[in-house]
Amino acid sequence: xxxxxxxxxxxxxxxxxxxxxxxxxxxxxxxxxxxxxxxxxxxxxxxxxxxxxxxxxxxxxxxxxxxxxxxxxxxxxxxxxxxxxxxxxxxxxxxxxxxxxxxxxxxxxxxxxxxx
Amino acid sequence: xxxxxxxxxxxxxxxxxxxxxxxxxxxxxxxxxxxxxxxxxxxxxxxxxxxxxxxxxxxxxxxxxxxxxxxxxxxxxxxxxxxxxxxxxxxxxxxxxxxxxxxxxxxxxxxx
Numbered sequence: 001x002x003x004x005x006x007x008x009x010x011x012x013x014x015x016x017x018x019x020x021x022x023x024x025x026x027x028x029x030x031x032x033x034x035x036x037x038x039x040x041x042x043x044x045x046x047x048x049x050x051x052x053x054x055x056x057x058x059x060x061x062x063x064x065x066x067x068x069x070x071x072x073x074x075x076x077x078x079x080x081x082x083x084x085x086x087x088x089x090x091x092x093x094x095x096x097x098x099x100x101x102x103x104x105x106x107x108x109x110x111x112x113x114x115x116x
Numbered sequence: 117x118x119x120x121x122x123x124x125x126x127x128x129x130x131x132x133x134x135x136x137x138x139x140x141x142x143x144x145x146x147x148x149x150x151x152x153x154x155x156x157x158x159x160x161x162x163x164x165x166x167x168x169x170x171x172x173x174x175x176x177x178x179x180x181x182x183x184x185x186x187x188x189x190x191x192x193x194x195x196x197x198x199x200x201x202x203x204x205x206x207x208x209x210x211x212x213x214x215x216x217x218x219x220x221x222x223x224x225x226x227x228x
Contacts, residue, residue: 004159033215043205043218056215090159101167103148103209105216107160 002027004093004108012114018079021111023091025072031055031096032074033105034066037088049074050096078113086115118143118210120219128225129196137191137222139206144184147209151180151191153202154221160205163191196226 005024013019025032033056034046045058049068068074072093078085089112092105119142129135139149148167152160164173164180166189172181179192189206203223207216 006159035218042220043207045215045217048215055213058215088157092160101148101165103213104150104162104165106162107152109159110157112157 004091004106006089006091006108006111008111009109010112010114012116013081014116015081015083017081018077019081019113021076021078021089021091021113023074023076023093023108025074025091025093026106029093029095029106030072031094031103032068032072033092033094034074034076035090035092036060037090037110038086043090046076081115083115086113088112118146118208118217120206120208120217122204122206122219122222124222125220126223126225128227130227131196131198133196133226134192134194135196135224137193137204137224139189139191139219141187141189141208141217143210144187145210146184147211147214149180149182149189149209150207150216151178151189152205152207154205155202163204193224196224198226198228200224201226 007022031050033048037043048056052068063079066076088110090110092107095102150165151163166182177194182189203221205221207218
């Protein structure tokens with residue numbers, strides 16, 4: 001079974017631009033969560049999508065948004081980039097519901113975003 | 117608001133030693149707790165998940181315990197190897213359907 005994939009792996013953008021990151025979950029997983037990781041703040045939760053609906057949201061400004069498609073693939077968008085948005089963006093997939101461990105998360109390799 | 121801390125922040129041990137990593141959380145009402153490892157610049161690899169009703173989980177040389185009443189979890193690594201060198205993170209899910217709260221991690225170096 002293929003793992004969680006994220007594209008692109010590396011990205012360099014200029015302040016003020018916008019960026020879209022993509023995440024493909026493990027087959028059969030319906031939940032995708034997004035996290036931002038920085039040296040100063042550690043891992044912080046952005047949002048979670050389940051069956052195309054945002055189920056949870058972290059404490060980030062509205063410049064950060066996301067969506068999920070019917071095949072469970074998810075995209076995250078950041079508009080009007082700031083220098084402080086430079087980070088490793090990780091997505092994680094899980095079953096999201098059902099028996100067993102529906103919330104056991106499996107992470108992708110991340111997208112390294114650098115804002116200059 | 118749930119907060120998660122990990123002690124120590126960094127640890128360096130010689131190969132072969134048994135070691136314990138600690139994770140503390142402020143609210144004992146949790147749904148589950150998951151331990152991850154992260155290699156530099158990479159994503160997270162799930163190690164063990166403990167449900168709130170469980171006391172411990174084991175996988176190979178790893179054993180994780182959970183004591184909700186004291187707000188603590190420990191990750192025990194037996195016979196450490198250089199390949200165990202990584203950052204170890206614990207994450208607490210406060211309730212069903214809620215998002216994870218991560219600790220800052222413990223950076224482990226196992227010296228040959």
